[in-house]
Amino acid sequence: MKALRNVLTKLLNVLAGVSFIAMVVLTCWQVFTRYVLQDPSPWSEELVSYLFAWASLLGASLITGERGHMNIPIVVERVGAGMQKTLGILGELVAFAFSAIILVYGGVQISQLALGQMTSSLGIAVGVFYVVLPLCGVLNMIYTVLNIADICKNGTETKQEGA
Structure with missing residues (x-):
């Protein structure tokens, strides 16, 4: 299981990093075309906004892998170790249900719905960009x-060591 976690984490780090580098390059291109060439590049601005959404969702998956998602430690710290374990599992089950219902099911629905719509500047189906929702849900x-x-x-540690 640790090997699977490490592979997923490395893959997500690479994808998020590549997305960030692409956003920086495309933003520099936007500035260059707008102020130097006096002919703004509309496709790059649109692509940056989609890449930002992808990077954000991929980052959220990384946080889920580290168990760094929102919690209320003051409540959990006041109960015994057994209850802490139970609350930790309950929190993960809630995150699982959210991912299954909202991200996977809802993401598939919205992706299919948006396949008929085209982006204004790129000319690509919007549904292609929404695929990140079910992907991150899974x-x-x-x-x-x-x-x-x-x-x-192992117990109730909130962050994974070496993840």
């Missing part, structure tokens, strides 16, 4: 299962 679900296994095995 990644989150995998991570939450791995997190539950780690909680059952």
Whole structure:
């Protein structure tokens, strides 16, 4: 399981990094075309906004893998170790359900719906860019299962070491 977590984390780090580098390059291109060439590049601005959404969702999946998502530690710290483990598992189950219902199911629905719409500047179906929703939903679900296994095995640590 640790090997799967490490592979997913490395892959997400690379994808998020490539997305960030592409955003920087495209933003520099926008500035160059707008102020130097006096002919703004509308396609690059649109692509940057989609890449930003992808990078944000991929980053959210990375956080899920590290168990760094929102929590209220003051409540959990006031109960015993057994209850902490139970609350940790409950939190992961809620994240799993959210990922399954909102990101995977809802993401598939919106992606299919948006396949008929084209982006204004790129001329690509909008649904292609929405594919990140179910993709990150599946990644989150995998991570939450791995997190539950780690909680059952190791306890209630909030962040994964070496992830």
